[in-house]
Amino acid sequence: MTELKKDSPNINAAGRWISYREEIKVLDCTIRDGGLMNNHNFDDKILKAVYNANVDAGVDYMEMGYKASKRIFSPDEYGAWKFCTEDDIRKIVGDNDSQLKLSAMADTERTDYKTDILPKEQSVLDMIRTATYIHQIPTAIEIVQDAHDKGYETTINIMAVSTVQEYELDKALEFIAQSNVDYIYLVDSFGSLYSEQIHYLMQKYLKYALETGKQVGMHAHNNQQLAYANTIESIILGANILDGSMAGLGRGAGNCPTELLLGFLHNPKFKLRPVLECIQKYIEPMRKDLLWGYDVPYMITGLLNQHPRPAIKFNQTPDRGDLVKFFDQMIEED
Amino acid sequence: MTELKKDSPNINAAGRWISYREEIKVLDCTIRDGGLMNNHNFDDKILKAVYNANVDAGVDYMEMGYKASKRIFSPDEYGAWKFCTEDDIRKIVGDNDSQLKLSAMADTERTDYKTDILPKEQSVLDMIRTATYIHQIPTAIEIVQDAHDKGYETTINIMAVSTVQEYELDKALEFIAQSNVDYIYLVDSFGSLYSEQIHYLMQKYLKYALETGKQVGMHAHNNQQLAYANTIESIILGANILDGSMAGLGRGAGNCPTELLLGFLHNPKFKLRPVLECIQKYIEPMRKDLLWGYDVPYMITGLLNQHPRPAIKFNQTPDRGDLVKFFDQMIEED
Numbered sequence: 001m002t003e004l005k006k007d008s009p010n011i012n013a014a015g016r017w018i019s020y021r022e023e024i025k026v027l028d029c030t031i032r033d034g035g036l037m038n039n040h041n042f043d044d045k046i047l048k049a050v051y052n053a054n055v056d057a058g059v060d061y062m063e064m065g066y067k068a069s070k071r072i073f074s075p076d077e078y079g080a081w082k083f084c085t086e087d088d089i090r091k092i093v094g095d096n097d098s099q100l101k102l103s104a105m106a107d108t109e110r111t112d113y114k115t116d117i118l119p120k121e122q123s124v125l126d127m128i129r130t131a132t133y134i135h136q137i138p139t140a141i142e143i144v145q146d147a148h149d150k151g152y153e154t155t156i157n158i159m160a161v162s163t164v165q166e167y168e169l170d171k172a173l174e175f176i177a178q179s180n181v182d183y184i185y186l187v188d189s190f191g192s193l194y195s196e197q198i199h200y201l202m203q204k205y206l207k208y209a210l211e212t213g214k215q216v217g218m219h220a221h222n223n224q225q226l227a228y229a230n231t232i233e234s235i236i237l238g239a240n241i242l243d244g245s246m247a248g249l250g251r252g253a254g255n256c257p258t259e260l261l262l263g264f265l266h267n268p269k270f271k272l273r274p275v276l277e278c279i280q281k282y283i284e285p286m287r288k289d290l291l292w293g294y295d296v297p298y299m300i301t302g303l304l305n306q307h308p309r310p311a312i313k314f315n316q317t318p319d320r321g322d323l324v325k326f327f328d329q330m331i332e333e334d
Numbered sequence: 335m336t337e338l339k340k341d342s343p344n345i346n347a348a349g350r351w352i353s354y355r356e357e358i359k360v361l362d363c364t365i366r367d368g369g370l371m372n373n374h375n376f377d378d379k380i381l382k383a384v385y386n387a388n389v390d391a392g393v394d395y396m397e398m399g400y401k402a403s404k405r406i407f408s409p410d411e412y413g414a415w416k417f418c419t420e421d422d423i424r425k426i427v428g429d430n431d432s433q434l435k436l437s438a439m440a441d442t443e444r445t446d447y448k449t450d451i452l453p454k455e456q457s458v459l460d461m462i463r464t465a466t467y468i469h470q471i472p473t474a475i476e477i478v479q480d481a482h483d484k485g486y487e488t489t490i491n492i493m494a495v496s497t498v499q500e501y502e503l504d505k506a507l508e509f510i511a512q513s514n515v516d517y518i519y520l521v522d523s524f525g526s527l528y529s530e531q532i533h534y535l536m537q538k539y540l541k542y543a544l545e546t547g548k549q550v551g552m553h554a555h556n557n558q559q560l561a562y563a564n565t566i567e568s569i570i571l572g573a574n575i576l577d578g579s580m581a582g583l584g585r586g587a588g589n590c591p592t593e594l595l596l597g598f599l600h601n602p603k604f605k606l607r608p609v610l611e612c613i614q615k616y617i618e619p620m621r622k623d624l625l626w627g628y629d630v631p632y633m634i635t636g637l638l639n640q641h642p643r644p645a646i647k648f649n650q651t652p653d654r655g656d657l658v659k660f661f662d663q664m665i666e667e668d
Binding site: 194195196222224225226227228229230232233236257259260263264272273276277279280284294296299303321322323324327328 | 529661
């Protein structure tokens with residue numbers, strides 16, 4: 001339908017408007033990113049509901065949480081999904097007798113990956129995702145190499161790319177392209193990127209990734225109500241793995257809502273109804289305890305290309321709702 | 335920054351990323367579109383607050399409401415902003431001693447435009463906007479001609495374009511291009527259009543409009559969280575008048591939020607703070623009575639390319655929140 005697609009080396013005829021691109025995978029990060037709002041303390045019934053909904057909806061991957069170091073993060077303070085032990089995961093999924101693959105995220109320098117990530121044959125996990133800042137890339141690549149050697153699919157998610165100098169990003173992508181990683185993720189950590197920037201960055205990521213047979217993913221935040229729109233733009237350009245979360249549950253303004261994303265993807269394997277049911281019964285009721293989703297303070301941090309931390313803090317104070325006060329604070333600090 | 339812009343005949347050097355395009359106008363439709371949620375019954379203090387905020391924010395146009403026929407709509411049932419009499423407007427704006435221009439909307443076949451729209455020299459209004467379905471175009475053009483002859487700027491807003499056959503749309507645009515209208519609006523009435531469709535339609539509208547010296551506008555709805563994104567795409571392609579509403583106030587899922595739009599536009603004349611203040615003090619407090627904004631039932635009507643009416647009705651019943659029930663109903667009726 002549009003000439004945009006012709007630009008991309010990653011689009012085949014099946015990627016066009018009315019039909020679908022079979023290669024596109026959806027990764028549900030409801031529990032992992034949502035866990036940032038409640039220190040990863042979810043009831044088992046929530047985990048089971050999200051798992052079952054993902055299986056029924058035809059989602060490709062579900063991220064169970066983090067593989068965080070217990071030396072750095074105390075299990076007294078954080079729930080099970082900060083650590084994702086094999087036992088805890090199996091309590092939810094058994095042997096995961098389904099088409100849904102499971103992933104966990106290992107944050108660079110915050111994980112004891114050598115000991116805590118088991119060889120694939122001992123684990124029900126299928127993929128290890130590594131989140132890294134630009135200055136940690138060599139360490140991230142060691143995690144990827146370790147996970148790859150243990151038998152997992154792997155991703156590298158470069159965080160806060162909207163604050164990275166372009167020549168550093170080029171070097172990083174060149175370096176990552178030489179690794180064993182399967183997917184390189186474009187991550188809009190602050191929800192600050194507009195479609196023109198997504199186009200520019202995604203084309204850059206694709207150039208480096210495709211040269212060495214890798215694919216590109218997209219993880220968006222909704223600070224400016226652009227998470228879904230930017231995910232669509234990424235699809236159009238050729239990204240083949242897309243993060244979504246149910247009702248957008250995630251830190252601050254949250255993520256690209258899975259229910260919107262499944263509506264856009266025309267692959268008959270995806271079913272919307274199980275996701276709507278899970279949202280209605282399990283996700284929406286959490287709003288009485290958790291504050292997430294688009295809100296003007298998150299818009300302001302996104303607009304200013306800043307971490308949502310000050311907005312999250314502000315929304316926990318009695319000043320919540322005093323939009324002008326928050327705006328004045330942020331402009332002053334700028 | 336991107337090759338998209340090169341395609342458009344309506345982009346000059348001043349339209350690029352870091353700078354701005356001086357021709358771009360913002361039209362605030364908070365009261366007009368929001369009035370669809372409360373039968374146009376707003377307190378005068380709301381009207382004054384929105385007016386003052388628009389003046390202070392450097393917004394170009396404010397739409398005061400409708401010029402609806404009192405023979406068709408009873409003033410017992412509808413508030414002042416369904417009719418926008420000269421006296422009622424002047425109670426809010428005096429002689430409008432500001433740079434802000436004022437508009438009112440005349441719905442085709444629902445307006446006694448010949449008598450109710452005064453000659454411009456007797457009115458504080460600056461622009462008459464005409465909303466029309468595809469089958470009413472000749473009547474819409476009569477309204478435009480009348481308003482033009484009386485001295486107003488004019489627009490034609492073609493509603494529900496996502497349900498119009500392309501050959502009819504081409505004929506309509508060809509016909510409108512020969513009229514005296516100043517702006518032709520692309521209107522995503524159902525919030526069902528994706529960026530690729532916006533690109534396709536906007537380029538078509540621009541082709542017809544620019545040939546006869548007219549400009550194109552964009553009016554988006556947020557059913558799929560794409561109102562702002564689609565407005566940005568319209569800017570990139572060359573639309574020069576953009577509708578926004580404060581906090582997105584508008585029917586159903588609402589409109590493109592003015593606060594997001596002003597954040598994107600880099601023209602120094604636009605100020606965000608007065609809009610945030612108005613939202614905080616006057617718009618957000620209305621949420622206790624009015625339900626608007628993105629919600630899964632609106633997503634479903636958008637996805638199915640249908641009027642939001644069933645979602646609005648459903649959200650007023652005790653079933654509100656039963657997303658699966660609504661989904662099943664809509665699929666069954668489809």
